[in-house]
Amino acid sequence: MLLEAGDLSCGFENWSLTVESVGMESKSPLVGVIMGSVSDWETMRHAVEMLERFGIPYEKRVVSAHRTPVLMAEYATGAEGRGIRVIIAGAGGAAHLPGMVAAHTNLPVLGVPVESKVLRGVDSLLSIVQMPAGVPVATLAIGVAGAKNAGILAASILAHGDAELRQRLAAFRAEQTAQVLAGELP
Ligand code: RP5
Numbered sequence: 001m002l003l004e005a006g007d008l009s010c011g012f013e014n015w016s017l018t019v020e021s022v023g024m025e026s027k028s029p030l031v032g033v034i035m036g037s038v039s040d041w042e043t044m045r046h047a048v049e050m051l052e053r054f055g056i057p058y059e060k061r062v063v064s065a066h067r068t069p070v071l072m073a074e075y076a077t078g079a080e081g082r083g084i085r086v087i088i089a090g091a092g093g094a095a096h097l098p099g100m101v102a103a104h105t106n107l108p109v110l111g112v113p114v115e116s117k118v119l120r121g122v123d124s125l126l127s128i129v130q131m132p133a134g135v136p137v138a139t140l141a142i143g144v145a146g147a148k149n150a151g152i153l154a155a156s157i158l159a160h161g162d163a164e165l166r167q168r169l170a171a172f173r174a175e176q177t178a179q180v181l182a183g184e185l186p
Contacts, residue, residue: 026057031154032084034063034075034101036091040114044090046144047112050151054168056158059084065097072097076104086154089137090147092116095127098137108138108157110150115143 031051035044044060051058063072079087087105090112091097098111113124121142129139138153140146152172159165
């Protein structure tokens with residue numbers, strides 16, 4: 001059971017609802033959502049919204065590999081001991097945060113390349129995806145799609161030990177399928 005006490009009335013009968021606010025952070029998070037800057041939030045909030053849809057307890061915070069390197073190392077080394085099971089790390093530009101976090105933990109790290117202004121996120125993507133063999137970062141697509149998929153992938157990872165969450169994932173997929181089948185071209 002991954003759900004914690006809290007308002008889950010946004011429930012799974014209403015998958016198409018847009019989550020207007022993100023306020024279900026947990027004191028016993030299973031997913032740590034970190035990002036290099038407050039400016040990444042507009043992208044990374046989509047990962048958080050997906051976790052909220054699935055009722056997965058999470059925490060979110062800014063952790064910068066180059067501006068707060070000591071905090072980053074402490075966060076990554078301490079995450080597993082605090083009960084975190086997946087880390088989602090978003091960063092843009094010379095996006096070393098996911099790789100540096102992965103260097104400090106054996107937890108799965110899902111990297112989200114934030115779309116940078118100058119190179120439109122190609123720099124972020126290449127920085128995150130090209131980890132040398134031995135320290136993996138599971139890299140998602142650039143921008144919002146990647147952030148959403150990071151949330152879904154975190155749910156998939158956690159669903160291995162949680163039949164209820166597996167059901168929610170299946171329902172989510174089924175709703176997408178139904179929407180496509182119901183769609184009409186103009
Ligand atoms: C990276 O630098 C952050 O992840 C962000 O995407 C980028 C720009 O940061 P700001 O200058 O907007 O704080 O560390």
